[in-house]
Amino acid sequence: MKNGTLITLLCIAFAGCQKNNGVTPGIADEKLASSAATLVTAAATSVTVTTETALKAAIKAAQPGDIITVSGTIKLTSTLQLLNSGTSSAKINFTGGTLDCSGISSGWGVKCNGSYWNITNMNIKNAPDCGLVFQYGGYNYVYNVTTSGNHDSGLQIYNQSHHNNVSYCKSNDNYDTQNGGENADGFACKLSAGAGNKFDHCTANHNSDDGWDLYGQPSTVTITNCTATNNGYGGNGDGNGFKLGSSGQNVPHTVTNCTSSYNMASGYDGNGNTGHITITGSTGTGNGKTLFYRLY
Structure with missing residues (x-):
């Protein structure tokens, strides 16, 4: 207030x-x-933190309208869990700094099960699994966050998490060593995520699997003004710029004004999704297989 x-x-x-x-x-x-x-x-309170202990205490106590700012680099030793929720008029603000997740023995770097968070101007790197995951809850806003060097997807939305808006974010150099690069996408909205998830002005570069992966996603995802380049460098990665569903699905995803170039496989691949995928104003070049593949 x-x-x-x-x-x-x-x-x-x-x-x-x-x-x-x-x-x-x-x-x-x-x-x-x-x-x-x-x-x-x-x-509402505003606090700046420089240690893992102070950060986790602030996150645990977070209330609507609070501002939690990371100063410098904090090395995490266990997953940071965002479990509280803000409100539509007073979100919880989590911003700044770098979260180095290399000290975590297993699991995700940051997990958000709450709703109404603003996560902004931050780097999340080196997690043993995904870097930033939205598992439940919704109406979260992610702006200018870079996820890199994680051992699964950089940023993932799944398991009912809904109405998340990911804007002006970057995800690069994510590689799952345990699977030869088979699973680490730049951005993944897959495996039963909820409705209303959006990506805008985001960039996925040099990830071992796909730039975007919507495998098993039952609700429409909207992707606008995004760029996917050089994905699929892992030995087992698929290497599509935008993987837009999976076999047995009929989900009408929307891709507008995007660019997909120099990916190992296709620029835009429906991957068996028979839904009417709308691709408008989107282009690309230099993809290993083709630009548009299996789109209905």
Whole structure:
């Protein structure tokens, strides 16, 4: 809550007490003053963290409207879990710095099960599995986040997570050594993610599997103004710029004004999805197989 609003509330409480002209405040006045004090206590906070301990404490205590800023590089030793939720009018803001996940023995780097988070201006790297995962919840906004060097997909949305907006993000050099590069996509929205997920002005470069992977995704995904290049360098990676579904599906994904170039396989591959995939204003060059493949 903004300071101006709190000051106004406190002034109202104070004015209520003054009306009694020195007489002991009434019950209504006491309740109003108590409410104002509660609002002060619950006011949004802003904290800057430089250690894993401080970061995890701030994340665990996060309330709607809070701002948590990472300064410098923090090396994680276990998955950072974003479990709380903000609100539509007061999101939880998580921003800045670098999260080096190389100290995690197994698992994801950052897991978001909450809703209404703003995750911005951050680097997430070297996780033993995916870098940043949205598993449940929704209405999260990701802006200017780079996921790199992770041992599975850089950023993944799945398992019912819905209405996430990923904008101006980069995902590069992700490689799953345990599978010879078979699974590490730049961006993955797959395996039963919910509705309303969007990618805009994002770049996937030099990932061992696909730039974007929508395998097993039952709800429409919207991809606009995105670029996929040089994907598929892993020995077992498929290497499509945009993999737009899988066999047995009929899901109408939308791809607009995108570029897909120099990927090991196809630029845009329906991968057996018989849904009416709408590709508009999108192009590319130099892909190993073809530009458009298995699109209906």
